[in-house]
Amino acid sequence: xxxxxxxRALTRxxxxxNTINPPGMERACARHLGAILEAAGFRTAYHEFAxxxxxxxxxxGGDPQRPPICFTGHIDTVPLGAKPWTKDAFAGETDxxxxxxxxxxxxxxxxxxxxxxxxxxxxxxxxxxxxxxxITASEEIGCEGSRFLADAxxxxxxxxxxxxxxxxxxxxxxxxxxxxxxIETTGVTAHGSMPEVGDNAINRMARVIGDLEGFRFPVQSHxxxxxxxxxxxxxxxxxxxxxxPDSAKITVDVRTVPGIDHGHLCHSLETLLGPRGAxxxxxxxxxxxxxxxxxxxxxxxxEVTTPFLEGxxxxxxxxxxxxxxxxxxxxxxxxxxxxxxxEPRLAHQTDEWCSLSRIExxxxxxxxxxxxxxxV
Numbered sequence: 434x435x436x437x438x439x440x441r442a443l444t445r446x447x448x449x450x451n452t453i454n455p456p457g458m459e460r461a462c463a464r465h466l467g468a469i470l471e472a473a474g475f476r477t478a479y480h481e482f483a484x485x486x487x488x489x490x491x492x493x494g495g496d497p498q499r500p501p502i503c504f505t506g507h508i509d510t511v512p513l514g515a516k517p518w519t520k521d522a523f524a525g526e527t528d529x530x531x532x533x534x535x536x537x538x539x540x541x542x543x544x545x546x547x548x549x550x551x552x553x554x555x556x557x558x559x560x561x562x563x564x565x566x567x568i569t570a571s572e573e574i575g576c577e578g579s580r581f582l583a584d585a586x587x588x589x590x591x592x593x594x595x596x597x598x599x600x601x602x603x604x605x606x607x608x609x610x611x612x613x614x615x616i617e618t619t620g621v622t623a624h625g626s627m628p629e630v631g632d633n634a635i636n637r638m639a640r641v642i643g644d645l646e647g648f649r650f651p652v653q654s655h656x657x658x659x660x661x662x663x664x665x666x667x668x669x670x671x672x673x674x675x676x677x678p679d680s681a682k683i684t685v686d687v688r689t690v691p692g693i694d695h696g697h698l699c700h701s702l703e704t705l706l707g708p709r710g711a712x713x714x715x716x717x718x719x720x721x722x723x724x725x726x727x728x729x730x731x732x733x734x735x736e737v738t739t740p741f742l743e744g745x746x747x748x749x750x751x752x753x754x755x756x757x758x759x760x761x762x763x764x765x766x767x768x769x770x771x772x773x774x775x776e777p778r779l780a781h782q783t784d785e786w787c788s789l790s791r792i793e794x795x796x797x798x799x800x801x802x803x804x805x806x807x808x809v
Contacts, residue, residue: 444545503764503767537787553800578756603738613684
């Protein structure tokens with residue numbers, strides 16, 4: 434007997450769990466989803482990389498000749514921000530086609546959509562290659578949950594991956610890699626009236642920033658992703674105005690394309706900035722995600738999503754990073770797309786919302802992909 438879950442109602446249920454990261458505390462939300470999936474016949478396992486930082490892996494079906502298809506999403510959200518919300522961030526208020534709440538677009542609606550599709554198809558999926566759902570903790574701060582699953586070898590098999598991040602139901606074939614660096618310069622403090630006695634760390638940092646502006650990446654561009662980028666995001670230094678500063682730090686956001694090794698990139702920055710006395714330390718490291726658009730399954734995804742778009746998709750990559758960067762290598766490198774109902778431009782914004790109609794469309798798309806993969 435088929436069970437149908439209203440994906441809009443499930444989205445509201447998930448919004449009621451405060452999973453703002455930090456601190457995250459995803460356990461209750463993960464257990465809620467696990468109970469729904471267990472009742473539908475899924476085998477579930479919970480994995481915590483820290484206290485109450487819970488990821489869920491749920492599986493149904495299985496075939497030694499063909500791996501399951503994977504759908505993934507994260508249940509943590511970003512903070513609400515300083516600007517007051519006009520809607521309750523956890524109540525799932527609606528206005529016309531809009532469902533409001535922190536995580537509505539990024540990305541609890543995507544999770545609700547693939548859970549609803551999987552539960553409805555569960556009786557047929559049980560006798561097929563099957564589906565694996567990977568619902569992660571702490572994606573918003575360095576993809577900690579998915580990296581833990583991959584590093585601990587807690588992932589079994591998957592033949593394709595759908596990352597249900599907000600794309601307005603447009604399939605993207607990847608995203609750039611992400612690496613953040615903290616760079617520090619040191620000097621010697623002295624009275625501000627006698628700068629010649631000291632060594633100004635901020636002046637050193639100014640020269641470092643100048644060097645970074647001229648930095649050249651080993652790969653200058655990618656045919657789909659475009660060019661790698663480097664941005665100085667924060668700067669701090671000095672104790673008070675009338676002292677020579679003896680310490681300055683910046684953080685740098687680098688977005689990379691395939692062909693750029695992050696370890697080699699770090700070494701290149703150390704070589705460039707070492708003469709300035711700068712110390713370079715990577716603080717976040719997420720690889721790029723990319724699948725060749727010509728892959729047969731990717732073209733099938735393009736076909737399935739076309740009726741919900743203004744035409745057949747063309748190869749594009751999304752601007753933000755996802756758990757797919759760790760899950761794809763963790764599963765041995767299957768094709769992956771980023772595809773979900775949320776609105777990309779609304780991620781992390783005040784009064785975040787998701788289209789109710791897009792959630793329903795997403796259920797249709799996900800269910801079709803499950804049926805085609807599993808032959809049911």
